[in-house]
Amino acid sequence: MKKTAADLEQIRKETLKNVELRTGKDGYKIIVGMATCGIAAGARDVFKEAIEKVIEKDLDSVTVGQMGCIGLCSMEPIVEVISPSGEKTRYIKVNKEKIDNIITSHIIDGNVVSEYTSES
Amino acid sequence: MREIALHILDIFYNSLQADSSLIKISIAVDTKKDLMEIKIIDNGKGMKKEFVNNVLDPFTTTRSTRNVGLGLSLFKASTNRCEGDLTIWSKEKVGTIVKAWYKYSHIDRQPLGNMRDTVYIMILTLGENNLIYSIKKDDESFVLDTRKIREEMGDGSPLTSPEIMGEIKMLLEEEEKKINIS
Ligand SMILES: Nc1ncnc2c1ncn2[C@@H]1O[C@H](COP(=O)(O)OP(=O)(O)OP(=O)(O)O)[C@@H](O)[C@H]1O
Ligand SMILES: [Mg+2]
Numbered sequence: 001m002k003k004t005a006a007d008l009e010q011i012r013k014e015t016l017k018n019v020e021l022r023t024g025k026d027g028y029k030i031i032v033g034m035a036t037c038g039i040a041a042g043a044r045d046v047f048k049e050a051i052e053k054v055i056e057k058d059l060d061s062v063t064v065g066q067m068g069c070i071g072l073c074s075m076e077p078i079v080e081v082i083s084p085s086g087e088k089t090r091y092i093k094v095n096k097e098k099i100d101n102i103i104t105s106h107i108i109d110g111n112v113v114s115e116y117t118s119e120s
Numbered sequence: 121m122r123e124i125a126l127h128i129l130d131i132f133y134n135s136l137q138a139d140s141s142l143i144k145i146s147i148a149v150d151t152k153k154d155l156m157e158i159k160i161i162d163n164g165k166g167m168k169k170e171f172v173n174n175v176l177d178p179f180t181t182t183r184s185t186r187n188v189g190l191g192l193s194l195f196k197a198s199t200n201r202c203e204g205d206l207t208i209w210s211k212e213k214v215g216t217i218v219k220a221w222y223k224y225s226h227i228d229r230q231p232l233g234n235m236r237d238t239v240y241i242m243i244l245t246l247g248e249n250n251l252i253y254s255i256k257k258d259d260e261s262f263v264l265d266t267r268k269i270r271e272e273m274g275d276g277s278p279l280t281s282p283e284i285m286g287e288i289k290m291l292l293e294e295e296e297k298k299i300n301i302s
Binding site: 035039040044047051065066068069070071 | 126
């Protein structure tokens with residue numbers, strides 16, 4: 001059976017619910033793709049860097065979580081940032097340096113790093 | 121994958137995705153037998169018999185975002201390059217056992233890689249579930265059981281609090297110094 005976009009979104013939400021690290025309700029969420037394609041491309045190190053930066057900078061309301069494959073395997077590691085108001089930004093081919101910049105610019109200063117997004 | 125640890129992380133997510141509440145991961149090296157064996161055991165929803173028989177075929181997947189599943193077949197391929205193999209046992213509503221082994225001294229074997237970061241991230245994504253991680257080389261062994269850690273804390277606070285994660289990291293670092301698996 002073919003799944004609709006709404007179905008997929010629901011599945012993703014359920015996965016997310018299970019892996020949230022912290023209970024920051026009103027903060028940004030950082031979601032790292034951790035399926036085979038993501039892991040092979042370096043998602044483990046990106047995830048770890050995200051956690052360490054969040055702890056180091058005392059970003060108490062920020063949640064770091066993981067998600068499965070979203071079908072864009074050649075663009076992994078993929079990181080999605082969800083703003084407190086629910087706006088989603090998708091970053092592609094993320095590495096340690098990019099996640100550092102995303103945390104400083106987007107999460108702390110509120111400026112999307114558009115050169116890392118899938119639209120640019 | 122560049123490291124065996126990355127295969128292990130990937131297979132761990134299969135278990136987590138299958139609603140397992142307890143996942144056991146063991147790595148054992150026997151230098152006399154020249155053998156490295158990895159087991160990932162879960163109590164998740166398991167697979168139907170016909171499905172297990174085909175699961176090492178990349179075209180068997182229940183994922184909806186692409187029609188190939190890579191995790192298990194990639195892991196198996198890496199063992200086959202090193203006089204090893206991968207087998208799967210699974211039973212519906214009981215769980216799944218993935219067993220993989222390599223000839224330890226084989227020149228084509230990837231390094232075990234960074235199990236410290238791998239286990240750290242597993243624990244961060246466990247949620248309410250538990251992990252028993254054990255690593256052994258000949259007579260040296262180390263076990264980390266998140267159920268025990270939760271018990272010792274006693275107050276139901278999550279494993280993901282920075283203080284507890286800091287301690288877990290220290291434990292894993294000490295283990296790495298003691299048990300040297302390439
Ligand atoms: N521990 C498990 N318990 C239950 N089902 C499993 C387990 N491991 C694998 N499966 C089933 O086998 C299928 C194939 O697994 P495999 O890891 O090879 O690919 P995938 O997870 O579908 O995709 P990918 O690993 O490429 O992200 C999964 O889709 C899932 O249905
Ligand atoms: Mg998989």
